Every structure is written in structure tokens, then in C-alpha cells.
Amino acid sequence: MCRIFGFRSVMQSGVHRSLVSADNALMQQSCRHPDGWGVAYYVANAPHVIKSASAAVSDHLFRHLSGIVTSETVLAHIRKATQGELSTINTHPFQFGAWVFAHNGNIAGFDGVRDQLVARVPPILRRFILGKTDSEVLFYLILGKMAQRHELHRPGFPLAEVASAAREALAEIESLVGPCNPDNEGPPHDTYLTFVLTNGHVMLGHQGGKQLYFSAHKQRCPERETCAFYSGECERPPPPERGFVSHLIFSSEPLHGDNVWIPLAPGDMVGADGRMQMQRFHAGQPVDRRTH
8 A cells, every 4th residue: 555754843854864864764665666756845824735646756856856855844645546546636745735744555445435524524614535546535525523612723643632533533434444454454445544644734644444653752863963943852761641852753564774663553642833843642641631
């Protein structure tokens, strides 16, 4: 299926190594996931989204863009299509306002339930669904649940409210098509709902059957002597439930390098808010929506 890379940091950083040159970088993975690519990065709180229906490995724009992007927030995706034809409009990340979204997975029997799912998206949002993918409908279902909680264009959208909205949207999908398959190697047409969502300030990742790893510290930062943002958190394991981190990275597969990668279990979510307060949300447990 698809591959996701998400990056949120206290400092602007380049992503060339993660997208192009590292072992397991998205460009290398696109040999097996050739059905398009997209990169979203934020400048002055606004998302810039570049997408193509070409394979990243053979697209000079992907290499060029990866070499110049420097941002505090980046979300990238390479596609192996399961729903919808090959086209830019069906390529991730999807965008609404400041929010961008990338999905690795599938909604089983989507053609048979698409109309029911779309009908659950508020009309004010429904008209912005432009493509034919299950991923885009999933995105707008989550946005609809978020809009019931807060103004979508609010930069400081509470992380726990994003997680709560996502849980509610996922439950509605599973009520129609059954639970996610927790087997990463399961049949491709089963339901898998792994995704990363961000507005440039808040970033949330969910493991919905397809593997997703996160990293919030390094074994040893190679720039510890020169980086103005270096602190103990850069090389310290993240707190078990919540606390400050200097960076949060998501990847469908661990990237070789200094980062320490932690696998998310099926149904688990982890995210960071605009103050880089990381919080974990475990499957089967209610979302703690208190502010701290």
C-alpha cells in the first residue's frame, strides 16, 4: 500500500535525507509504490502542497522539492492505489484550509458504502470532496467531527479534540465495514485506516492496521554542539503519556540514522500540539480531553 512521512519540530529543518537519500527514504520506496506522490510543507502558517501522479523515483520535481524544503512541519506521501484512478486529484496529501491529510490503507467495499459515508460529512464540507478515493472521504469525515468541536481554522485546535474527532469518525466507518485488520501483511482490500493529519501546529498519527512508527528522540544528535535548539529532550526517550518533545516524526518504516523509532500498536494514536506537547492515546481507552 502507500507510505507516509510526517515531521513536526521546534525548528525549521530540511527533509532531503528522509525523503531522498536515507535507506528506506520515500523515493526508494516509490519503486514499490509508483502511483503518485505529494509533499505538504508550511510557510508562514500556510500549507504549500505539491503533488504528482508520477512515481517519485523517476520524477525530478520530487528530488528538487525535497532538496529545497525547509519547514517546521512537513507531510509527505507516496501512493499505491487501491481506490480511484491515477490522477493528481486522487493523490495525497489532501488539503482543506490549513489541514492536510495522508492515509495508508483502504476501506473495504468502499464503492458500496461511499454514498453513506459521504452523507455523514456536513454539506458545507461535502462539496469540497473532489476525487474518488476512500482516503479523501475519511479526511472529510474527520474534519466534520472536528468542526462539531471547534472552528476548523483555529490554529490552536486542541490535540485531544482532534484525537476524539478521529476516533468518532473511525468508529462510524467500522460500524459499516467492520473493524480494521490489525495484520500489516493482511489482504490489501481489507480495511486499514493508518493516517497522519496536521494543520502545521497540531500533528496526529493513527495506526489503523498498517504499521506506523514515530520518533521523538535520537540516540545522539550529530548537531548537539552547534544547534541552538538542542536540549535534553533531543536524546531522552519521550514521556510515557504526555510531555514536551523537540521533534515528532512519523514514518511507515523506520529510517536509518540517529532517530529512535517506536512502533504504534493497532488503534493507538500519538500527536503533538502547537507547543510541542506530545500526547499518546491508547486503543480502547477514552481520550483525555483535559487541557494541561
